Amino acid sequence: xxxxxxxxxxxxxxxxxxxxxxxxxxxxxxxxxxxxxxxxxxxxxxxxxxxxxxxxxxxxxxxxxxxxxxxxxxxxxxxxxxxxxxxxxxxxxxxxxxxxxxxxxxxxxxxxxxxxxxxxxxxxxxxxxxxxxxxxxxxxxxxxxxxxxxxxxxxxxxxxxxxxxxxxxxxxxxxxxxxxxxxxxxxxxxxxxxxxxxxxxxxxxxxxxxxxxxxxxxxxxxxxxxxxxxxxxxxxxxxxxxxxxxxxxxxxxxxxxxxxxxxxxxxxxxxxxxxxxxxxxxxxxxxxxxxxxxxxxxxxxxxxxxxxxxxxxxxxxxxxxxxxxxxxxxxxxxxxx
Amino acid sequence: xxxxxxxxxxxxxxxxxxxxxxxxxxxxxxxxxxxxxxxxxxxxxxxxxxxxxxxxxxxxxxxxxxxxxxxxxxxxxxxxxxxxxxxxxxxxxxxxxxxxxxxxxxxxxxxxxxxxxxxxxxxxxxxxxxxxxxxxxxxxxxxxxxxxxxxxxxxxxxxxxxxxxxxxxxxxxxxxxxxxxxxxxxxxxxxxxxxxxxxxxxxxxxxxxxxxxxxxxxxxxxxxxx
Numbered sequence: 001x002x003x004x005x006x007x008x009x010x011x012x013x014x015x016x017x018x019x020x021x022x023x024x025x026x027x028x029x030x031x032x033x034x035x036x037x038x039x040x041x042x043x044x045x046x047x048x049x050x051x052x053x054x055x056x057x058x059x060x061x062x063x064x065x066x067x068x069x070x071x072x073x074x075x076x077x078x079x080x081x082x083x084x085x086x087x088x089x090x091x092x093x094x095x096x097x098x099x100x101x102x103x104x105x106x107x108x109x110x111x112x113x114x115x116x117x118x119x120x121x122x123x124x125x126x127x128x129x130x131x132x133x134x135x136x137x138x139x140x141x142x143x144x145x146x147x148x149x150x151x152x153x154x155x156x157x158x159x160x161x162x163x164x165x166x167x168x169x170x171x172x173x174x175x176x177x178x179x180x181x182x183x184x185x186x187x188x189x190x191x192x193x194x195x196x197x198x199x200x201x202x203x204x205x206x207x208x209x210x211x212x213x214x215x216x217x218x219x220x221x222x223x224x225x226x227x228x229x230x231x232x233x234x235x236x237x238x239x240x241x242x243x244x245x246x247x248x249x250x251x252x253x254x255x256x257x258x259x260x261x262x263x264x265x266x267x268x269x270x271x272x273x274x275x276x277x278x279x280x281x282x283x284x285x286x287x288x289x290x291x292x293x294x295x296x297x298x299x300x301x302x303x304x305x306x307x308x309x310x311x312x313x314x315x316x317x318x319x320x321x322x323x324x325x326x327x328x329x330x331x332x333x334x335x336x337x
Numbered sequence: 338x339x340x341x342x343x344x345x346x347x348x349x350x351x352x353x354x355x356x357x358x359x360x361x362x363x364x365x366x367x368x369x370x371x372x373x374x375x376x377x378x379x380x381x382x383x384x385x386x387x388x389x390x391x392x393x394x395x396x397x398x399x400x401x402x403x404x405x406x407x408x409x410x411x412x413x414x415x416x417x418x419x420x421x422x423x424x425x426x427x428x429x430x431x432x433x434x435x436x437x438x439x440x441x442x443x444x445x446x447x448x449x450x451x452x453x454x455x456x457x458x459x460x461x462x463x464x465x466x467x468x469x470x471x472x473x474x475x476x477x478x479x480x481x482x483x484x485x486x487x488x489x490x491x492x493x494x495x496x497x498x499x500x501x502x503x504x505x506x507x508x509x510x511x512x513x514x515x516x517x518x519x520x521x522x523x524x525x526x527x528x529x530x531x532x533x534x535x536x537x538x539x540x541x542x543x544x545x546x547x548x549x550x551x552x553x554x555x556x557x558x559x560x561x562x563x
Contacts, residue, residue, distance in 0.1 A: 179392070180392060181392065181400070191395075192392075192394060192400060193392035193393055193400035193402075194392055194393055195390075195391075195392040195393070195402075203393075203395045204395050206396075207395050207396060208397075209393045209395075209396065209397040214393075256390055257388075258385075258388055258405055258407050258442050258545060258546075259385075259388065259547060260546075260547065261389060261390060261391060263390055282499075283501060283545065284407075284440055284442075284457060284495075284501055284545065286442055286444060286455060288403075288450065290449060290450070312449075312450070313447070313449040313450040314450050314451070315444055315447075315450055315453045315455060316455065317453070317455055318455055318456065318457055319440060319441075319442055319455050319457035320457070321457055321495035321499040321501055322499070323499035323500065324500065326499075328499070
């Protein structure tokens with residue numbers, strides 16, 4: 001067994017953690033965690049449900065363990081309510097275990113980590129080396145920040161349920177989504193807007209909009225844990241992004257549903273620029289390709305990966321029709337420096 | 338679907354009841370006259386509701402990343418149609434049409450990417466059935482006005498044969514039948530022109546954006562009495 005790399009929720013800019021695996025096969029809805037077993041990439045997921053989780057019994061200033069448990073239970077319920085996904089969760093009780101203990105108990109709780117001054121919360125995994133199955137996942141919330149469990153949030157306090165919703169996405173096997181916009185101001189990157197709960201940077205203290213999932217999140221969790229007919233009722237869009245005839249690695253490709261405005265995305269994850277976006281509503285889609293310029297590439301890729309940022313955002317010149325229960329066929333997308 | 342059909346039936350029933358009193362001086366031919374003909378069905382195009390790429394800003398505010406506007410471009414479809422006289426003034430009609438057009442989306446206001454219009458070719462299949470009632474009261478010489486109504490099915494396929502949209506439709510309209518020759522004769526001696534304007538109503542389940550739209554439709558053709 002090994003300890004998989006942790007994924008961090010950031011306050012502003014710095015993100016730690018590897019989000020994806022290199023040379024992934026192309027049958028994935030946006031970013032999922034992967035794990036290599038005997039040379040094969042497998043999706044990191046829970047093999048048995050309901051997934052039991054425990055809550056650390058320690059209170060912190062302003063948030064009792066009971067309040068904390070109630071807030072995270074609502075966040076778990078948000079994911080469990082996705083009608084096209086089959087994952088379920090179960091509260092196992094309070095525990096004296098702390099997040100990060102490799103004890104086979106998935107634990108959520110607070111830790112005081114003032115040195116991690118940009119990390120609100122973090123999810124870590126314990127993975128079966130032989131099968132790639134998730135054995136344990138812990139989420140720590142950084143009590144160096146001020147937290148709230150108020151139903152409508154509180155100014156200047158981070159909302160436990162909002163941040164928990166993001167971290168439970170990781171807990172369930174999802175990586176970060178890049179659907180969101182940021183802006184550099186005085187050397188710091190500020191979030192303008194997000195189109196997915198799994199966007200790596202939180203909107204700000206007091207904000208509770210991240211309690212609700214976006215289409216990208218729903219497609220992702222449904223892709224990992226599909227219900228009986230999710231794959232039959234949805235379709236995928238796949239293709240290849242090239243620049244000057246060569247594959248582009250790390251391009252962000254967004255499928256925009258012209259009927260309802262849903263945005264679901266993925267990256268080109270191979271050196272020849274191939275991608276696949278699953279979990280799409282059948283019908284015509286606009287395809288937008290952009291470099292990953294909104295957040296640190298480290299939020300999504302290993303720093304050693306050759307992510308290409310040197311091209312202009314553009315739209316594919318045709319609408320792409322996603323068939324029900326099938327794939328669009330390879331769409332050739334060309335970008336220019 | 339069943340709800341839709343029953344609603345359409347009610348519409349047709351009302352139409353028939355309203356039209357029947359004026360038919361005393363209508364055509365002389367008997368109840369089972371059959372006309373066969375060819376039409377050109379002109380679907381004049383349809384603009385769907387604009388859809389924006391929205392994201393959520395602090396506090397739940399909406400921020401628009403880009404805007405899209407989508408339209409089904411006009412299509413001219415050859416159509417085969419059969420008319421069966423049910424009474425001296427009421428005809429049942431059935432038609433099948435086929436055509437090609439494009440679905441086009443304009444994308445604007447993206448701060449990072451240039452505005453663009455992207456499209457995909459579509460193949461349309463239209464099946465329609467209904468009734469037409471001749472308005473004998475307003476007949477003038479060889480020109481006989483009529484009113485029509487019915488239900489249909491529109492199937493839109495992408496060139497790769499992926500289904501873009503399909504579903505029921507219904508229509509109401511009216512037009513003019515003009516007998517070129519003796520309208521009581523048969524075969525080529527019975528040619529008549531038929532021009533019709535329709536409002537083809539596409540309910541939400543039959544449109545890209547899920548909203549009900551009205552598609553103005555023009556039909557012109559020639560018919561022969563069998």
